[in-house]
Amino acid sequence: MFPEGMGGLLIKKWYAVLLYLFCFGCFADALTLSADMKQTSLVGYAEILVEPQHEILFEQIITSDFASRFRPFSQAEVNRGITHQAVWLKFSIHNPSSRAIEWVLTPETSYIDNIDIYFTAGSNSQQATLNLSSRNTRAGASSDSWQHRRLSDYLAFSSRDIAYRLLNAKFVAQPGESSSFYVRLSSNTLETMNVQLFVEEKGAFKDRTLTEYFLFGIYFGLFTALALLTVILWSYTRSYSYKYYIYFLSYLVFNIVMWTSLNGFSFQYFWPGSPQIFNQSFHILYLCVAIFSFLFGRQLLNTRLLLPRLDKLLLGLIALYVFAVILRLFGVYDLVLYISFFSLLSMAFQPVLGWLCYRKGNTYVLLYIVAWVPYGISLILSLISASSQWSAFGMGLIHLTQAAVLFECLMLILATLDKMRSTSSKLQRQAQLSKLDPLTNLGNRRHLSDHIAYLADLEEREGEYWLLLIDIDHFKQVNDRYGHATGDKVLVELAQILKNECRSVDVAIRWGGEEFIVLINVASQKMAYNIAERIRQTFMNSVSESGNQTFRHTLSIGMDELIFESPDAFSVGLEGADKALYQAKNAGRNRVVSFADGVAK
Numbered sequence: 326m327f328p329e330g331m332g333g334l335l336i337k338k339w340y341a342v343l344l345y346l347f348c349f350g351c352f353a354d355a356l357t358l359s360a361d362m363k364q365t366s367l368v369g370y371a372e373i374l375v376e377p378q379h380e381i382l383f384e385q386i387i388t389s390d391f392a393s394r395f396r397p398f399s400q401a402e403v404n405r406g407i408t409h410q411a412v413w414l415k416f417s418i419h420n421p422s423s424r425a426i427e428w429v430l431t432p433e434t435s436y437i438d439n440i441d442i443y444f445t446a447g448s449n450s451q452q453a454t455l456n457l458s459s460r461n462t463r464a465g466a467s468s469d470s471w472q473h474r475r476l477s478d479y480l481a482f483s484s485r486d487i488a489y490r491l492l493n494a495k496f497v498a499q500p501g502e503s504s505s506f507y508v509r510l511s512s513n514t515l516e517t518m519n520v521q522l523f524v525e526e527k528g529a530f531k532d533r534t535l536t537e538y539f540l541f542g543i544y545f546g547l548f549t550a551l552a553l554l555t556v557i558l559w560s561y562t563r564s565y566s567y568k569y570y571i572y573f574l575s576y577l578v579f580n581i582v583m584w585t586s587l588n589g590f591s592f593q594y595f596w597p598g599s600p601q602i603f604n605q606s607f608h609i610l611y612l613c614v615a616i617f618s619f620l621f622g623r624q625l626l627n628t629r630l631l632l633p634r635l636d637k638l639l640l641g642l643i644a645l646y647v648f649a650v651i652l653r654l655f656g657v658y659d660l661v662l663y664i665s666f667f668s669l670l671s672m673a674f675q676p677v678l679g680w681l682c683y684r685k686g687n688t689y690v691l692l693y694i695v696a697w698v699p700y701g702i703s704l705i706l707s708l709i710s711a712s713s714q715w716s717a718f719g720m721g722l723i724h725l726t727q728a729a730v731l732f733e734c735l736m737l738i739l740a741t742l743d744k745m746r747s748t749s750s751k752l753q754r755q756a757q758l759s760k761l762d763p764l765t766n767l768g769n770r771r772h773l774s775d776h777i778a779y780l781a782d783l784e785e786r787e788g789e790y791w792l793l794l795i796d797i798d799h800f801k802q803v804n805d806r807y808g809h810a811t812g813d814k815v816l817v818e819l820a821q822i823l824k825n826e827c828r829s830v831d832v833a834i835r836w837g838g839e840e841f842i843v844l845i846n847v848a849s850q851k852m853a854y855n856i857a858e859r860i861r862q863t864f865m866n867s868v869s870e871s872g873n874q875t876f877r878h879t880l881s882i883g884m885d886e887l888i889f890e891s892p893d894a895f896s897v898g899l900e901g902a903d904k905a906l907y908q909a910k911n912a913g914r915n916r917v918v919s920f921a922d923g924v925a926k
């Protein structure tokens with residue numbers, strides 16, 4: 326019946342037409358508007374055509390040649406990875422109600438640079454039934470029946486129909502009206518592409534965005550609070566290390582600016598008249614976040630000492646990212662895009678860095694690891710998703726990453742505090758050791774002078790302060806007879822007696838050689854004398870050993886009161902006690918003499 330081959334060709338054509346009708350029938354139903362229509366994706370309602378080379382004109386797209394090249398717009402088509410392609414979406418909108426409905430078209434993300442909307446006026450009206458706000462409206466882009474609007478990140482923020490962070494177009498659909506739309510989404514440069522578009526009744530849009538702005542307000546408020554907390558910490562621990570704060574504060578600030586840019590707020594609030602800054606700053610911000618995360622990480626983890634080789638690698642990465650920032654400032658685009666994505670990816674390996682330092686004995690880095698794990702994981706997922714077509718790339722992953730970075734910054738502050746605590750307790754320990762006598766474990770002269778300074782500074786003091794200067798009698802003989810080691814043992818035994826006799830408010834130190842000082846706070850001279858007597862008697866009654874031999878020993882004490890109201894309280898008191906001690910030795914040793922008794926005088 327047909328010439329050879331002709332039948333097959335016709336059948337193929339019929340299949341193509343049937344397939345087209347099937348797809349159009351399934352996916353190209355008009356999106357029906359309603360008076361309370363919530364945010365509705367165009368997935369399932371639109372058809373998609375991908376334009377790899379930016380070569381198709383609108384005049385061509387509406388011809389029948391291109392009609393068959395559209396395919397159903399499914400969720401899998403939403404995420405297009407990093408690409409330079411443009412995408413056409415074709416759909417129709419119907420208002421079956423008897424009232425005009427105001428509705429809004431918005432994309433899901435701020436990554437799309439330009440949205441060109443071509444649309445027909447309503448088919449059931451003689452008037453221009455599809456009313457647009459006057460801005461950016463250019464009627465008759467290709468023919469009289471189509472109108473064209475351009476939404477673009479390269480236009481000032483004020484060009485938007487609604488002062489909303491993402492591109493948006495507002496329409497009014499008259500009662501019973503049906504309108505056809507061709508929407509072209511494109512970016513001026515190589516970029517992550519997400520072609521999710523939403524249609525929403527204007528009232529529902531307002532309600533939703535009110536809640537959205539409120540939540541973002543809390544989010545950025547918390548972020549700012551963390552930055553303020555860091556400044557407060559800095560002012561309290563100024564002497565610690567300014568680098569921590571500079572790096573961490575810079576990391577926080579760049580994070581805040583980066584996320585406000587990604588969410589579209591920076592354009593709305595910071596530089597609404599400068600689309601160029603908005604569009605060019607993204608990758609620089611990614612790079613700066615990575616640079617300061619590594620500078621801070623090196624500082625906190627002390628990689629320079631613990632992992633010198635890895636530290637050099639980190640320095641290399643930081644240098645690469647700085648270089649990429651410079652390249653961008655000189656206009657290099659594509660290479661910097663990939664380096665900036667890599668810089669974010671490299672941050673996800675911070676927990677590994679923390680772990681390696683932990684294994685080197687850096688125990689306070691545990692909080693650092695906890696900080697980075699959720700952020701690192703969500704960052705990897707978001708990056709894979711944003712740079713490939715692997716996932717449907719909704720905002721879910723981005724919001725997860727945003728939540729994780731807030732948690733991360735809070736944890737990093739705690740990690741810094743933890744390091745400070747650990748370092749200061751080490752310093753405290755060292756300071757304590759420097760005030761100890763290594764043989765007897767009593768305090769030394771430095772400890773006593775600190776305590777004297779503390780007492781002198783007190784506004785009010787209760788009771789009396791007495792200084793007991795204690796000297797072992799004939800100690801040289803102990804050394805000579807039993808050896809130096811035994812002499813040391815006797816010194817330790819006396820130190821133990823002094824510790825036992827002193828209360829926590831008193832201070833016992835080794836003044837030097839076989840001389841000790843005890844500073845006691847008592848109600849009267851009598852009490853001080855009794856304590857001194859007790860020390861003398863306990864020492865006299867204690868027995869020391871040297872090999873098989875045992876021996877006894879005695880000590881003498883000179884005491885004087887410290888009058889803190891007068892200048893040089895300590896040196897005057899020490900002199901008095903020294904004179905009293907001299908008196909005690911001269912009087913035959915093994916006794917307590919008080920300078921205040923006038924004996925010494």
Ligand SMILES: Nc1nc2c(ncn2[C@@H]2O[C@H](COP(=O)(O)OP(=O)(O)OP(=O)(O)O)[C@@H](O)[C@H]2O)c(=O)[nH]1
Nearest residue numbers: 796797798799800801802804809810812813838839
């Ligand atoms: N074992 C030991 N002996 C010490 C230490 N420091 C000082 N000495 C000794 O203490 C002795 C002090 O002797 P002297 O100052 O002559 O006084 P003394 O023998 O105790 O006689 P009087 O104080 O007059 O009763 C010296 O022999 C020092 O070598 C020490 O840390 N360990």
